[in-house]
Amino acid sequence: MNPSTALARVLVDELARCGLAEAVVAPGSRSTPLALALAAHPDVRLHVRIDERSAAFLALGLARAQRSPAALVCTSGTAAANFHPAVLEADESGVPLLVLTADRPPELRGTGANQTVDQIGLFGSAVRMFTEVGAPAPVPGMAAYWRSLACRAWAAAGADRPGPVHLNLAFRDPLVPDVEAAPGAPASADRAAHALKSDSEWPETLEGRASGRPWIAQQTRPCEPVPVELPAVERGVVVCGDGDYDPIPYLALAAQTGWPLLAEPTSNARRGEAVSAYRHLLASPRFAAEHDPELVVSVGRPGLSRQLLAYLARAERHVVVGAPRCFADPVRSATDVVPAVAAPSGGAPDTAWAASWQAAERLARAAIDKVLDAEEALSEVRLARDLAAHAPNGSLLFAGSSMPIRDLDAAMGARCGGRIIGNRGVSGIDGTVSTAVGAALAHQQAGGGGAYALLGDLAMLHDQNGLVLGPGEPRPDLAAVVVNNDGGGIFSGLEQAGHPGFERLFGTPHGVSMERVAQMADLPYTRLEWASDLPKALLGEGLRVVEVCTGRADSAALRRTLQQAVDAALED
Structure with missing residues (x-):
């Protein structure tokens, strides 16, 4: 040899x-x-x-x-x-x-x-x-x-x-x-x-x-961290950012204390009584001013919205759950880093603070759903909300960077039974199709159900090679749902939108239909226009492409309308 x-x-x-x-x-x-x-x-x-x-x-x-x-x-x-x-x-x-x-x-x-x-x-x-x-x-x-x-x-x-x-x-x-x-x-x-x-x-x-054992048998003993008891304050908040950790302890902490749980989609903690509309609530000046926290407990990597980051910076005390040498503190507001937390003894969940968040969540949730349900034509935000709701239990949802993950954050209701992941480490546009394919293959190899990806058009074009699977290659059961607004939709809601030359430098229109991309890879293709057709469009097997065409200006206006509707609901 x-x-x-x-x-x-x-x-x-x-x-x-x-x-x-x-x-x-x-x-x-x-x-x-x-x-x-x-x-x-x-x-x-x-x-x-x-x-x-x-x-x-x-x-x-x-x-x-x-x-x-x-x-x-x-x-x-x-x-x-x-x-x-x-x-x-x-x-x-x-x-x-x-x-x-x-x-x-x-x-x-x-x-x-x-x-x-x-x-x-x-x-x-x-x-x-x-x-x-x-x-x-x-x-x-x-x-x-x-x-x-x-x-x-x-x-x-x-x-x-x-x-x-x-x-x-x-x-x-x-x-x-x-x-x-x-x-x-x-x-x-x-x-x-x-x-x-x-x-x-x-x-x-x-x-x-001998016997197929590794050369070095490494015995790993799970070391349970010693929880640190949190102070007994009323105005506490639990923030679950992106990460692959067990969300159950933080759901339990919120239930025991009455502290609102603000969970980004890829934390997989947006369940039960989690505040699903926190992004809009924290963007409402009056609500935010009246809800300064005494204590914030965060885990994972928060940072999906400016509103949440600004809220972290205002905490009197910010306890981060993580390792001493590796913890997320994007606005440098951390006051304590602990390996685990325990609810304060003698705390009561039925407080005025808890009631005010629960009432605001109901008002905001109703306002968001009313605006989104007013039109049968699929908008970007409604697509994100409905896709998260329609994904069966046991399924996997991969969220692309830029607007797909933010629309999920803004509109997704609390639910159990599914897993949401995304490339939130550096939040790049590259490799999203391939990552979704790999995740779907591993998910289904382990006995999981179907998989879905919510992607933008630029992300799809950036990694369309990820759709090319040679004969005999393992193929996932994955519906790639692509929002095609002919360019970079995220910039339409940022400061760059008013600049001369915006369309060429930031809008970056391409004029490419996702049907042509699907044809390149010889994949099934569906164009989806109406919200009521979403469940049917998601049916199928193997790798397939579903396209939803939207307008960047219309989508930006809808997001402003949603915030205005929440602000108005909170004023009533």
Whole structure:
């Protein structure tokens, strides 16, 4: 067995022993040993994508939904650079990734050799661990090095602070196995295992530990944090920002104290008595002025709306639940950082403060729904509200950045039974289609139901390669619902809207129908106009595109109308 094949097979075998179940490969020559080893392993489901950026976000979606590291493989050169946006998102949002970049061996670097760039520390501080693995050679100690490294990488990616890990692997020629299997040989997976056991060219065995156990058995004992009892105040607020954490303790805290729970959609805490209209309430000057908090308890990463950020800054005391070295405090208002919280003893939920929030929620919710229900034609905000409501229990909803996630935040009612995710780490427009595909694949592999994505037109165009799945590739049951307002709708509600040259610089009209995008990928397409047709449009199997066409100016005006309706309802 040649050294490149040996390194790849041993590394993949050890990662699979650690628990690797999903891997994404962007094809290339230098990464051939890794691609062949992953394709041959019986415990790893392999996905192949022609676009490295789409491949990286596909792996991100797989890892985010399954809450376990996914492997990501590419060849040398600019291929690895195309992974960078997804690595940044994984870093900021705490998603475990194993980034395996193939490289030229050291003797070819800095010589002008083709497709060679400096890949050492390519992703900088965005990774939890980086290792230049070194060119493999048939010398004693290699198997133990590779297997222990795989275990360390796996642990670093999924440790207390999950995130990406980067292994840079130098492969020398030959890049393919020395001898092809003879007729009648075992299947590819069996051949790979057989090769590790029978190879006689190495000075030591390449096999792993007996009984399929990892080289390093890492016992993780869940350490329950000691809750800190909160002060007994009446005017408290619980804020749940983006993040993959258990929302139940914070729902319980709100129920025990009567403090309103303000939950962003991707916190998955907008359930029960959560205040679904908090965005509009905090944007109402009179309400906000009359509801200054004594105490705010926040968890996750709040920051979806300016109103909520401004509210955090006004708290007399702001208790952040998080790790001392890694906690979210976007407006630097934190006064305490604690690992967990406990409700104050002797607190009573039936307070005037609680009643005022509950009354405001009822008024605002009724005002929002009345405006949205006045027109049967689908608006962007109504689409977000209705999609969240119609998604069946057990389903997954991926929310794109910019307006889709904000419309969900503004209009979605409280509900249980579904999971909402999005790329909120750096909130980029890139890779949203691929992330949604990966998340849907992992969600359904684990036995979950259907999946939906709410995306903007620019996000779809930016990552339309994410729709391209080759023959034989695993295909998700995913309805990609695209709001097409012919440009960048978020800017129509910002200060840039009044600038000369706005349409070209910020509106960025493109004139592309999503039907043409669906045709490019040979996918089913539906154009949706009426709200009553939404449930029917969501039916179907496989990957499909649903388009809703809107106007940017009309949507911006509707959002202003919603706020005016809430303000008026609160004045009555």
